[in-house]
Amino acid sequence: MRWADGFIAVDWGTTNRRAYRLDGAGKCIGEFEGDQGVLSVPAGGFPTAVAEIRERLGDKPLLLAGMVGSNRGWVEAPYIPCPASLDDLAKAVVRPSEREAIVPGIKDDADGHADVMRGEEVQLLGALAAEFIDADALICHPGTHNKWVIVRRSRIDGFRTVMTGELFSLLKEHSILSDLLGGKVEVGEAFCAGVRLGLANQDLPAELFTVRAQVLLGKAKNEDAASFASGLLIGTDVRIGLSYPTSAEVTVMGRPELTRLYAAAIREANRTANEIDGERCFLAGVVKIAEAIN
Amino acid sequence: MRWADGFIAVDWGTTNRRAYRLDGAGKCIGEFEGDQGVLSVPAGGFPTAVAEIRERLGDKPLLLAGMVGSNRGWVEAPYIPCPASLDDLAKAVVRPSEREAIVPGIKDDADGHADVMRGEEVQLLGALAAEFIDADALICHPGTHNKWVIVRRSRIDGFRTVMTGELFSLLKEHSILSDLLGGKVEVGEAFCAGVRLGLANQDLPAELFTVRAQVLLGKAKNEDAASFASGLLIGTDVRIGLSYPTSAEVTVMGRPELTRLYAAAIREANRTANEIDGERCFLAGVVKIAEAIN
Numbered sequence: 001m002r003w004a005d006g007f008i009a010v011d012w013g014t015t016n017r018r019a020y021r022l023d024g025a026g027k028c029i030g031e032f033e034g035d036q037g038v039l040s041v042p043a044g045g046f047p048t049a050v051a052e053i054r055e056r057l058g059d060k061p062l063l064l065a066g067m068v069g070s071n072r073g074w075v076e077a078p079y080i081p082c083p084a085s086l087d088d089l090a091k092a093v094v095r096p097s098e099r100e101a102i103v104p105g106i107k108d109d110a111d112g113h114a115d116v117m118r119g120e121e122v123q124l125l126g127a128l129a130a131e132f133i134d135a136d137a138l139i140c141h142p143g144t145h146n147k148w149v150i151v152r153r154s155r156i157d158g159f160r161t162v163m164t165g166e167l168f169s170l171l172k173e174h175s176i177l178s179d180l181l182g183g184k185v186e187v188g189e190a191f192c193a194g195v196r197l198g199l200a201n202q203d204l205p206a207e208l209f210t211v212r213a214q215v216l217l218g219k220a221k222n223e224d225a226a227s228f229a230s231g232l233l234i235g236t237d238v239r240i241g242l243s244y245p246t247s248a249e250v251t252v253m254g255r256p257e258l259t260r261l262y263a264a265a266i267r268e269a270n271r272t273a274n275e276i277d278g279e280r281c282f283l284a285g286v287v288k289i290a291e292a293i294n
Numbered sequence: 295m296r297w298a299d300g301f302i303a304v305d306w307g308t309t310n311r312r313a314y315r316l317d318g319a320g321k322c323i324g325e326f327e328g329d330q331g332v333l334s335v336p337a338g339g340f341p342t343a344v345a346e347i348r349e350r351l352g353d354k355p356l357l358l359a360g361m362v363g364s365n366r367g368w369v370e371a372p373y374i375p376c377p378a379s380l381d382d383l384a385k386a387v388v389r390p391s392e393r394e395a396i397v398p399g400i401k402d403d404a405d406g407h408a409d410v411m412r413g414e415e416v417q418l419l420g421a422l423a424a425e426f427i428d429a430d431a432l433i434c435h436p437g438t439h440n441k442w443v444i445v446r447r448s449r450i451d452g453f454r455t456v457m458t459g460e461l462f463s464l465l466k467e468h469s470i471l472s473d474l475l476g477g478k479v480e481v482g483e484a485f486c487a488g489v490r491l492g493l494a495n496q497d498l499p500a501e502l503f504t505v506r507a508q509v510l511l512g513k514a515k516n517e518d519a520a521s522f523a524s525g526l527l528i529g530t531d532v533r534i535g536l537s538y539p540t541s542a543e544v545t546v547m548g549r550p551e552l553t554r555l556y557a558a559a560i561r562e563a564n565r566t567a568n569e570i571d572g573e574r575c576f577l578a579g580v581v582k583i584a585e586a587i588n
Binding site: 174237 | 455468469500503507
């Protein structure tokens with residue numbers, strides 16, 4: 001078991017996985033992505049799925065993060081509590097064998113609060129360990145479930161999940177708004193109008209219906225509906241996130257096509273927003289965790 | 295064309311239809327219900343679908359309400375504006391032939407507002423014409439899309455749609471909460487706790503995620519999740535509806551299994567709520583419209 005000679009890191013989510021081969025210097029020298037998420041692996045199928053990753057990227061130690069450590073994954077890596085540092089994460093990895101380590105998720109259960117994350121913590125704490133962001137920060141991490149994360153002294157102090165990505169996807173795939181939401185979401189006048197409404201207005205399940213009514217009554221254009229609805233959901237999300245009592249600049253971390261939308265919405269709320277690529281943070285995080293468990 | 299000798303009324307929605315045979319005195323003497331909603335009728339298929347209704351209930355004039363009059367239905371009956379009375383509705387029926395009449399929907403497009411209804415107007419104006427409810431009222435009409443309706447001098451003065459029923463259904467069928475929301479929704483402590491949260495809290499897309507996090511962290515019971523989530527959505531809905539500036543008693547109209555939940559939530563907000571069966575209102579409405587177009 002020599003992690004210092006290089007390893008494979010996998011960001012293994014519910015519906016997809018992304019695997020990276022890192023050399024002894026922490027440089028990425030190979031990668032692949034696929035839709036073999038945790039839910040697609042049959043019962044007892046993880047050893048085979050893991051062997052397949054090694055066939056493609058080399059016979060190296062494996063560091064696994066994301067839903068692979070959930071109760072639907074390979075071996076459960078129980079949530080660690082806030083405040084949580086990168087060292088706390090590394091100490092709590094679970095080892096299916098000495099050649100694999102599964103990173104735990106983090107829970108926030110302070111004061112009647114209840115929230116969980118799995119996968120984002122590697123990016124968040126990686127960016128802090130690598131000093132891509134300040135030791136005290138408010139981070140917005142969009143995805144299926146957006147996370148608003150308060151960081152104090154380089155530790156995750158608390159967080160809140162907003163189901164924005166999943167709600168948009170449900171409305172687009174299965175709702176009465178489906179035929180209106182197929183278009184491309186773009187930062188423009190319709191998106192910003194939706195954002196302003198979401199920032200100012202608490203009536204989301206009523207405002208969503210107006211997306212349809214406005215088109216039916218000729219008050220809005222069909223082709224603007226997707227951007228407006230996305231803006232409405234993201235504006236609501238940003239209103240919730242910015243209620244954290246901090247005036248820090250917001251860092252938006254994740255996939256660039258999503259951070260772009262959230263950064264625009266945060267600016268619409270008159271706050272500054274700094275975008276950072278989540279993949280770069282993930283790679284920084286796995287290198288730091290591998291160093292710690294070496 | 296002698297409507298006074300009895301007719302057939304059909305409440306024809308997107309995914310189901312309910313047909314009633316009324317005698318010359320307005321008494322229901324036969325009925326059936328099925329899932330042949332508007333979306334299941336192929337292009338050009340309405341004459342056949344209508345003939346089939348007459349085969350089952352008699353060769354009588356047909357009064358059709360609901361999505362059958364939409365742009366996805368048989369013949370479009372354009373929305374009439376607010377304020378709208380039962381007479382306004384009767385005057386605006388559209389006649390595919392002299393043996394059928396399609397009731398229009400109603401739109402509320404005042405002051406940058408945009409909302410539409412189709413189907414509920416027959417129940418609402420029927421209940422007013424039959425004096426089941428006062429001429430000035432606030433009505434809550436739950437369903438896939440709940441309607442909050444302001445009535446002044448027996449006319450629909452304005453209304454607002456909240457997508458509560460559809461959101462619950464999307465979350466139950468297709469979301470990460472699916473495996474938690476299959477249970478029966480009942481008025482009890484979990485439901486009322488959800489209602490109170492929805493009444494007090496504007497962060498619906500964040501609070502929905504806590505339904506899952508609370509179960510994962512052992513803070514809530516799996517079997518309470520459906521009632522809690524339903525209460526959260528309905529509490530949010532009631533908060534929106536009760537923002538109408540009126541102190542009138544709220545009438546909750548519709549299917550008894552839904553009016554029961556909304557009435558409980560409205561009482562949780564310290565307002566009185568009066569339940570009324572929507573089918574009874576529909577039958578009163580179609581009799582009044584048939585008299586007016588006779």
